[in-house]
Amino acid sequence: MARKRKGRDISGWLVIDKPAGISSSAVVNKVRWAMDAKKAGHAGTLDPEATGVLAIALGEATKTVPFITDALKAYRFTVRLGQATNTDDQEGEVIAENDLRPSDEDIIAALPDFVGDVMQIPPKFSAVKIDGQRAYKLARDGQDVQIEARPLYVEELKFISRPDADHVELEMTCGKGGYVRAIARDLGEKLGCLGHVRELRRIWSGPFETVDGISMETVEEFAKTGELDQYLHPLEAGLDGIPEVTATAEGAVKMKNGNPGLVFSSDAEYGDEAWASFEGKAVAVGVYKAGELHPNRVFLH
Structure with a gap:
């Protein structure tokens, strides 16, 4: 007989403004503990160093997770031009460098190639499964990881700013399964200068926006008090689409x-x-x- 899971029968969505340096699963575990919830899950992983909207479903709301996972999401991110890393972000090792720096006009002209229904090869350091094993584990073990291209719908990719010659800030709206790191890598290759993600922030996910999010400090402050219930969005929010x-x-x-x-x-x-x-x-x-x-x-x- 299955052991009954302890905790409160609480249902709804809690939106976290995830800080850098913590995994999405660790955020879920902290929220479940803080709210004494029987069941919790998230709708779309953020890399540990990424920040922004992480929607946590509690109780019966976990049944609506697929609808948020499948919904459009938007990311604001900074690409470091002139360097490629083995992880396609700043956490990895620099594996190639290039002195070429494209103009703003060159960057803007390249963006339409990444919009619409595109094929994208996920980063080698990703959670994609290859023969039952995570790609990042194989990559860490030094194996030559070959990942097949996957379809991705990108609704919009726009130029935001150029802080300096080495960096460009972009914003992307895309569907399920998109890797911003792969966009940065492929854009750098197309421009001939190489590139990787320096900073990444999810600014909205389906119906949930950054302004809906609470900090992990708030989660810690109100843990086990019931006060976090005031921040819950109804289960029905997950069915918005x-x-x-x-x-x-x-x-x-x-x-x-x-x-x-x-x-x-x-x-x-x-x-x-x-x-x-x-x-x-x-x-x-x-x-x-x-x-x-x-x-x-x-x-x-």
Whole structure:
């Protein structure tokens, strides 16, 4: 018999403004401990040295994580021109240098090649699995890591500023699975000067923005007091990107038991993935068909 997990039955989203120097999983563990939550997970890893929006799902909200993971995200980052590193960021060893420094105009002209549906090779020091092992582990062991290119949707990549000849600040909006480090590496190669990420900050993720985030100091200060509950966003925030339908009272009961339930639709069309609400609370996520929602995920709050 499985051992029952201890903790509070608390559901919702807590947005952390992650500092540099801590892993995303360590943030999740700290939040789960501080809030005495039974279950927690995050929607999109940030590298340890990256900062910014890290959305933590608690309890039943963990069932909505895929919708935030799949949502567009935006990053502000600085590229160090003239140097390539083995990790494609400043944490790695410099493996090549170049004295060429492109003009602002050259950089701006190169950016459209990285917009739209592109193919991207993730960094060798990444969590991508190769034959069941993480690429970064193989790279650390000195193995020659070969990672296949993967599709990535980049909605926008824009020039922000040029602090000096060696650095350029950019902002990217992209879909799931994008590596900013790979963008910096590939842009440097295209410009002929090499490059790697110097600083990286996620400024929004789906519906969550930097202004929604609280610091790890706040998490520490209010740990185990219940005060962190005031910063929770509702579970429903994680469903912001898909249509909402309204369940009847009888339909809500049926869906909670895993059966199709009667709903009223405002903007969902036949076959759409949608979520059903009853009295403002999420009941289920599923497929909308002919006035009913066929649930594949049910919320137990």
